[in-house]
Amino acid sequence: MARRFEDILDECLSRVLAGESIEQCLADHAELADRLEPLLRAASSTAAHFRVQPRPEFKAELRQQLLSKIPAPKPRRGWLPLLRWSPRWALALSFLLVLLLAGGSTVAASVNSLPDQPLYPVKLATERVQLAFAFSPVSQAKLEAKFADRRVAELSQMAQRGKLTKAEEVARRLAEHLEKMGQIAEAQALRKKIKDRDLAELKALLTSYAARHPAALQKALPRVPPKARPLILQALRMSAERYARAMRAVGEVPPGETTLEKWPIGKVRVVRGFIRSLTDTLWIVGGRVINITPETVIKGQPKVGRWARVEVEVQPDGSLKAKRIEVRARPWRPRDRKP
Amino acid sequence: MQREKELVRRAQQGDREAFAVLYEEHFEGIYRYIFVRIRDQAEAEDLTQQVFLAALEALPSYRWRGVPFSSWLFRIAHNRVVDYMRKATKFRSSPTADLAPAESDPAAAVEREMELAQLAELLEELTPLQREVVSLRFSGGLSTAEVAKVMGKSEGAIKALQHSALVALRKKLEAGEHGKEI
Numbered sequence: 001m002a003r004r005f006e007d008i009l010d011e012c013l014s015r016v017l018a019g020e021s022i023e024q025c026l027a028d029h030a031e032l033a034d035r036l037e038p039l040l041r042a043a044s045s046t047a048a049h050f051r052v053q054p055r056p057e058f059k060a061e062l063r064q065q066l067l068s069k070i071p072a073p074k075p076r077r078g079w080l081p082l083l084r085w086s087p088r089w090a091l092a093l094s095f096l097l098v099l100l101l102a103g104g105s106t107v108a109a110s111v112n113s114l115p116d117q118p119l120y121p122v123k124l125a126t127e128r129v130q131l132a133f134a135f136s137p138v139s140q141a142k143l144e145a146k147f148a149d150r151r152v153a154e155l156s157q158m159a160q161r162g163k164l165t166k167a168e169e170v171a172r173r174l175a176e177h178l179e180k181m182g183q184i185a186e187a188q189a190l191r192k193k194i195k196d197r198d199l200a201e202l203k204a205l206l207t208s209y210a211a212r213h214p215a216a217l218q219k220a221l222p223r224v225p226p227k228a229r230p231l232i233l234q235a236l237r238m239s240a241e242r243y244a245r246a247m248r249a250v251g252e253v254p255p256g257e258t259t260l261e262k263w264p265i266g267k268v269r270v271v272r273g274f275i276r277s278l279t280d281t282l283w284i285v286g287g288r289v290i291n292i293t294p295e296t297v298i299k300g301q302p303k304v305g306r307w308a309r310v311e312v313e314v315q316p317d318g319s320l321k322a323k324r325i326e327v328r329a330r331p332w333r334p335r336d337r338k339p
Numbered sequence: 340m341q342r343e344k345e346l347v348r349r350a351q352q353g354d355r356e357a358f359a360v361l362y363e364e365h366f367e368g369i370y371r372y373i374f375v376r377i378r379d380q381a382e383a384e385d386l387t388q389q390v391f392l393a394a395l396e397a398l399p400s401y402r403w404r405g406v407p408f409s410s411w412l413f414r415i416a417h418n419r420v421v422d423y424m425r426k427a428t429k430f431r432s433s434p435t436a437d438l439a440p441a442e443s444d445p446a447a448a449v450e451r452e453m454e455l456a457q458l459a460e461l462l463e464e465l466t467p468l469q470r471e472v473v474s475l476r477f478s479g480g481l482s483t484a485e486v487a488k489v490m491g492k493s494e495g496a497i498k499a500l501q502h503s504a505l506v507a508l509r510k511k512l513e514a515g516e517h518g519k520e521i
Contacts, residue, residue: 006502009502013501017477042505070353
């Protein structure tokens with residue numbers, strides 16, 4: 001039975017909307033080309049008008065809002081669920097097989113491997129297994145932070161060697177580790193079920209890595225080729241933001257930060273805090289990422305570990321542009337504060 | 340389809356990563372569909388937020404039963420748009436007001452605004468059902484089968500509506516090309 005014109009039009013439309021050319025479809029239905037062509041051109045023109053781009057910051061904010069509303073899954077209780085077949089056990093079995101086939105020395109040797117080396121996949125597989133065996137959320141968060149630390153070192157190495165594709169892959173993995181670590185910290189804080197000892201451990205760990213990552217990335221920055229600089233700066237920004245978020249979630253407020261509020265666009269606000277990181281275009285002060293421009297007025301001798309009072313202007317994308325910075329060796333006392 | 344089913348199952352169990360993947364896959368389609376229907380950036384953002392929040396809340400009660408997740412999500416969006424239009428018609432006189440999303444380049448913003456104003460006039464020529472099909476198909480990126488699920492109609496009916504909408508759009512576009520006002 002001959003196909004109806006509407007079916008053929010629909011098929012061509014699907015193909016054109018998926019990126020095929022109109023001509024390709026017309027060639028397949030030459031007998032109907034005269035009728036199909038004007039309709040497909042009208043469809044293509046209309047679809048082009050529809051390709052509006054949402055604001056990326058709106059997309060990111062909504063994503064964060066939604067994810068923060070998802071409660072963490074309930075932990076399994078008792079022995080029976082542990083005995084059930086699950087991906088965790090499947091992973092463990094795979095690891096045992098890898099150990100048998102490759103040998104323990106291979107796994108040990110892989111720990112120091114880099115993304116451009118043959119043993120690197122073994123390193124990643126070993127990390128997955130370690131995560132699978134981390135039963136408490138705090139252990140998981142600690143491992144995610146530890147692996148993020150490894151990714152920072154690998155990112156610096158790959159960027160310094162100009163291996164941008166590998167560096168981008170590592171940066172993606174780094175983002176995943178930091179995201180998961182932040183999610184675990186937030187979920188634990190929200191449920192308020194974390195033990196005091198675990199909380200203290202998590203806080204200490206976050207504080208330590210929150211200082212180490214910017215320092216390592218900043219150290220790498222002058223050594224990387226210019227084309228790799230944006231990648232390092234992006235990682236620096238991301239690491240600062242995710243650690244600040246995770247630290248706030250566990251009640252460890254970065255110096256100078258007392259609020260989680262979002263600042264209104266166009267307003268000038270003051271950030272006071274410890275200088276965590278410095279580059280020529282970006283500073284991390286009090287857990288906030290601040291963009292430095294040629295117009296920024298800087299008073300004092302900037303140095304990591306000193307304290308800064310920064311007047312920032314909130315940009316339409318939510319980022320902060322520094323207008324004036326005053327650097328001090330000591331933190332501000334309340335009576336030093338300018339209105 | 341199987342992959343989406345698995346993602347939905349995991350999201351229902353509280354897996355944030357799975358929900359994040361579903362969000363990434365459907366955000367632009369939902370936003371575009373809403374924007375094209377109401378043509379106001381701030382309102383489109385507000386409705387997009389409402390749609391995803393409603394979806395998150397209703398997710399535990401969602402059952403596959405032959406209705407793909409995308410159709411389910413767009414049905415929520417469709418209902419929100421219908422509610423909005425019902426309320427907005429009382430207050431809005433011009434459908435082309437506040438059309439364009441924010442552009443950093445003023446010239447591009449003006450051009451975009453003109454394009455959208457033209458498009459708004461084009462869509463006004465269609466029947467409500469034709470407009471819905473075109474919006475879901477072209478801006479939401481849904482297949483005919485998915486559009487049929489959203490609108491509660493047969494695939495044949497959607498294809499017929501799509502055909503008649505394209506005939507009307509073609510006439511309007513040709514009239515515009517020949518210097519006539521659209």
